[in-house]
Amino acid sequence: MGVSTSAPEEGIAVITVDFPPVNALPVNGWYALAAALRAAGADPKVRCVVLAAAGRGFNAGVDIKELQRTPGHDALIGANRGCYEAFAAVYDCEVPVIAAVQGFCLGGGIGLVGNADAIVASDDATFGLPELDRGALGAATHLARLVPQHLMRTLYYTSRTVTAEELRQHGSVWRVVPRDQLLAAAQELAVEIAAKDGTLLRLAKAAINGIDPVDVRRSYRFEQGFTFEANLSGLADRVRDAFGTDEERQS
Known part of the structure; x- marks a missing residue:
C-alpha cells in the first residue's frame, strides 16, 4: 500500500498509487506521490513517466474520512497543500507524464490527469468532479483541460461523469483499451516517447509548459x-453529512 516506483523498461518509470479500497488519498499520500514524481523527473535515466494505480479505480480524490475524524483544520490544510503539490509535480515533472486511468477518476484524480501530458484509459474509466456533493470546490482548472468550457461547467454543476470514450472524442484521451491492456498500452506510448533524446524531451516539456x-x-x-x-x-x-462520501458509495 502507498506509492511505489518501478522501471519496467529503459527510460521509463512507472509510479503506482495503491491506497485501498478506492484510492482516496490521505494527506501523506499526496505528498508521497509528489515526491515520487519529482524524483522520477530528476533522474537523468528517465525519459517518460507512467502514472498508474492499483485496484478498482484510478483515484477517488481526498480521503474525506481523514478530514472528518481530524479535529481542527490541520487535515484540510494538509489535503489542500498535498493536492497542490501532487498536481504541480505532474505538471512540472521534467519529462512527459502519461496517466493510465482505469475505473473511476474523481476529484483529485482529475487534478492529476488534467496536468498529465497524455492519457490512456480503460474502457470502463469515468471522469468527474463530484466536489459540490462533497461540500468542496476545486480542480475545475484541470477539468477545463479535458473538455470544452461549457461542458466543464455543466459537469461541475451537476457532478456528472463522462466516459473515457467521450474524452477521446474531445481529443484529451489518446487511447481507450480493455482494462487488462491498460498498462501495456500506456507503456507502449511511453516507449515511443522515451526513444527521443532525453535532454531534448526535457527542453520540449519546459517549452510546452511555457506557452500554456x-x-x-x-x-x-x-x-x-x-x-x-x-x-x-x-x-x-453540512453537505458532506447530508450526502455521504464517494468512498462510502464505492466501497
Whole structure:
C-alpha cells in the first residue's frame, strides 16, 4: 500500500498509487506521490513517466474520512497543500507524464490527469468532479483541460461523469483499451516517447509548459480559497453529512 516506483523498461518509470479500497488519498499520500514524481523527473535515466494505480479505480480524490475524524483544520490544510503539490509535480515533472486511468477518476484524480501530458484509459474509466456533493470546490482548472468550457461547467454543476470514450472524442484521451491492456498500452506510448533524446524531451516539456495560456498552479490555488471558505463556514460539513462520501458509495 502507498506509492511505489518501478522501471519496467529503459527510460521509463512507472509510479503506482495503491491506497485501498478506492484510492482516496490521505494527506501523506499526496505528498508521497509528489515526491515520487519529482524524483522520477530528476533522474537523468528517465525519459517518460507512467502514472498508474492499483485496484478498482484510478483515484477517488481526498480521503474525506481523514478530514472528518481530524479535529481542527490541520487535515484540510494538509489535503489542500498535498493536492497542490501532487498536481504541480505532474505538471512540472521534467519529462512527459502519461496517466493510465482505469475505473473511476474523481476529484483529485482529475487534478492529476488534467496536468498529465497524455492519457490512456480503460474502457470502463469515468471522469468527474463530484466536489459540490462533497461540500468542496476545486480542480475545475484541470477539468477545463479535458473538455470544452461549457461542458466543464455543466459537469461541475451537476457532478456528472463522462466516459473515457467521450474524452477521446474531445481529443484529451489518446487511447481507450480493455482494462487488462491498460498498462501495456500506456507503456507502449511511453516507449515511443522515451526513444527521443532525453535532454531534448526535457527542453520540449519546459517549452510546452511555457506557452500554456493558463497558469494552472495559480488558477488551482485560487479555487482552493473557496474550498477553505466552504469549510470554515461549516457549509462543507453540512453537505458532506447530508450526502455521504464517494468512498462510502464505492466501497
